[in-house]
Amino acid sequence: MSVDIKDIIKPENLVYKKSSVLTDNVMHYCPGCSHGVAAKLIAEVIEELGIQREVIAIAPVGCSVLLYNYLQVDWQEAAHGRAPALGTAVKRLRPDRYVVTYQGDGDLAAIGTAETIHACNRGENILMIFINNGIYGMTGGQMAPTTLEGMKASTCPFGRDLEHDGNPLKITELIAQLPGTCYVTRQSVHTAAAVRKTKKAIIKGFQNQKAEKGTSFIEIVSTCSSGWKLTPAQSNKWMEEHMFPFYPLGDIKDR
Amino acid sequence: MKEIRLMKGNEAIAEAAIRCGVDGYFGYPITPQSEVMETLMALQPWKTTGMVVLQAESETASINMLYGGAACGKKVMTSSSSPGISLMQEGMTYLAGAELPCVVANVVRGGPGLGTIQPAQSDYFQSVKGGGHGDYHLIVLAPASVQEMADFVELAFDLAFKYRNPALILSDGMIGQMMEKVEMKPYKPRWTNDEIEQMHPWATTGKPENRKYNIVTSLELDSARFEVFNEKLQRKYQQIRDNEVRYETFECDDAEYLLVAYGSSARICQKSIQLLREQGIKAGLLRPITLFPFPTKEINALASRVKGILSVEMSAGQLVEDVRLAVNGKVKVEHYGRCGGMIHSPEEVVEAVKQKIIGG
Numbered sequence: 001m002s003v004d005i006k007d008i009i010k011p012e013n014l015v016y017k018k019s020s021v022l023t024d025n026v027m028h029y030c031p032g033c034s035h036g037v038a039a040k041l042i043a044e045v046i047e048e049l050g051i052q053r054e055v056i057a058i059a060p061v062g063c064s065v066l067l068y069n070y071l072q073v074d075w076q077e078a079a080h081g082r083a084p085a086l087g088t089a090v091k092r093l094r095p096d097r098y099v100v101t102y103q104g105d106g107d108l109a110a111i112g113t114a115e116t117i118h119a120c121n122r123g124e125n126i127l128m129i130f131i132n133n134g135i136y137g138m139t140g141g142q143m144a145p146t147t148l149e150g151m152k153a154s155t156c157p158f159g160r161d162l163e164h165d166g167n168p169l170k171i172t173e174l175i176a177q178l179p180g181t182c183y184v185t186r187q188s189v190h191t192a193a194a195v196r197k198t199k200k201a202i203i204k205g206f207q208n209q210k211a212e213k214g215t216s217f218i219e220i221v222s223t224c225s226s227g228w229k230l231t232p233a234q235s236n237k238w239m240e241e242h243m244f245p246f247y248p249l250g251d252i253k254d255r
Numbered sequence: 256m257k258e259i260r261l262m263k264g265n266e267a268i269a270e271a272a273i274r275c276g277v278d279g280y281f282g283y284p285i286t287p288q289s290e291v292m293e294t295l296m297a298l299q300p301w302k303t304t305g306m307v308v309l310q311a312e313s314e315t316a317s318i319n320m321l322y323g324g325a326a327c328g329k330k331v332m333t334s335s336s337s338p339g340i341s342l343m344q345e346g347m348t349y350l351a352g353a354e355l356p357c358v359v360a361n362v363v364r365g366g367p368g369l370g371t372i373q374p375a376q377s378d379y380f381q382s383v384k385g386g387g388h389g390d391y392h393l394i395v396l397a398p399a400s401v402q403e404m405a406d407f408v409e410l411a412f413d414l415a416f417k418y419r420n421p422a423l424i425l426s427d428g429m430i431g432q433m434m435e436k437v438e439m440k441p442y443k444p445r446w447t448n449d450e451i452e453q454m455h456p457w458a459t460t461g462k463p464e465n466r467k468y469n470i471v472t473s474l475e476l477d478s479a480r481f482e483v484f485n486e487k488l489q490r491k492y493q494q495i496r497d498n499e500v501r502y503e504t505f506e507c508d509d510a511e512y513l514l515v516a517y518g519s520s521a522r523i524c525q526k527s528i529q530l531l532r533e534q535g536i537k538a539g540l541l542r543p544i545t546l547f548p549f550p551t552k553e554i555n556a557l558a559s560r561v562k563g564i565l566s567v568e569m570s571a572g573q574l575v576e577d578v579r580l581a582v583n584g585k586v587k588v589e590h591y592g593r594c595g596g597m598i599h600s601p602e603e604v605v606e607a608v609k610q611k612i613i614g615g
Binding site (some may be wrong): 002052053054055056058059065068071072073074075076077078082085086087088089091092093094096115118137181 | 309311316323348448463
């Protein structure tokens, strides 16, 4: 006897459902991209904590910007790199609201370095989520501040040369040094276990905000299959073999 | 009873901001306007009205803090001087593109570059023609006294919210630093969060169940839709041109020669007109109070009645271009002005009228 789709989607057979915070829009993210999972996790956490009414989210420039098409919370779209400045003002003017910024590596660790460092150093009571895939996805695969040594990108086609291009930036370790941050962690979403850990981290980020502990900062080491020119499966493997040794997973600070 | 105080233009901005119910000020120090934030920090309005005051890490950050606050429907402002305002241009075009109301005060100093800390009016083009990228305008008010520095804060917010557009107060180091008596307005309460949600349904206040979620953005990847949006913006600017032109005339009724000047230069020109009239030369002044929208029709009408027009501005000649466009060749229009932080005397303006307009 064959089981067809109608049987599978019967209510009594459902073991998992889409978060009500997510829209029905088809995601533009490429197959194998980590953004979709990260977006789903944020939506699930907002739903589970029952804080949809209280969230103001800030989208940056890059692939992350279109997140506002997928999560049904009030959104502000910032100029490139400036999300932490927006978040600062929003939280100070609306301390009764949860503020979450969502930025990629070019946005957070290159053009927005000053805004990132100073928001964290002031200890703005917000949650910052940082998608690090070591490449500029939206603009077509250019070198990012977090591109690894030897890693190829369209603006370092022979691989990142430290002498010519400078070093990849471990901004998360840097941010952990700042007294304003209460929770700094590096996670990923490439396995079921990793997804669960990242979800816990996001929950903690929102809870820290409620407890007024300061800045929570979650880096999600991510894949960019299109930018890396690998299949989704190859991307996960490449991330484990190359990204994780340089960007090790785990909590860096938790107070 | 009236409350009259002696204060600097910069201090007047700070006092007026607290009194008219501003929610947040975000700034970065720069001469000659640092007294704005210094006054606010000394007054600590967060303990009284609840107004937030924050020193940002840069002008880039402060203008983007305005974006965040304005998108929440809050009354937010910043102030700076020319080099800092240049750094804010990215934020200004995003604010205009996202149709966010806010107020920016520019206490202008001489440029280009790091320039000088002395007063100038050389940021006119940047203020009225754009400054950042894209087809947009700011609403631009030009105070000519410390009283107007105070009054224009509230006026700028009224216009900014009426049209959902950033408004700029374009003053200079002279008005920012000089002291005059000011009649202070009584305190107005800040809007409550509930009032904001009622008045500004577009604001990101947290999504209630009964409305779709709000997105404040200037991004539209579909060009056809973005053209429609741009056309809507242009209709808004036309409405502003139709409804919000403000100007003042001085001794224009029988004038044979017209001076056009704004801000500090307009104050100097009033004295020049008195000197000219003592010498039997009938001169008058039109002072644009709004620089965008510009009093084009009013200047054009006066051009039909005078023999020549001198545009007076502390710059190498920027305002003069809009005066010429308004006059459209009817009479001769010349520019006079010191620049680089130098201030023309009333006598120098009198000489310029004689040399460039009457004798020229």
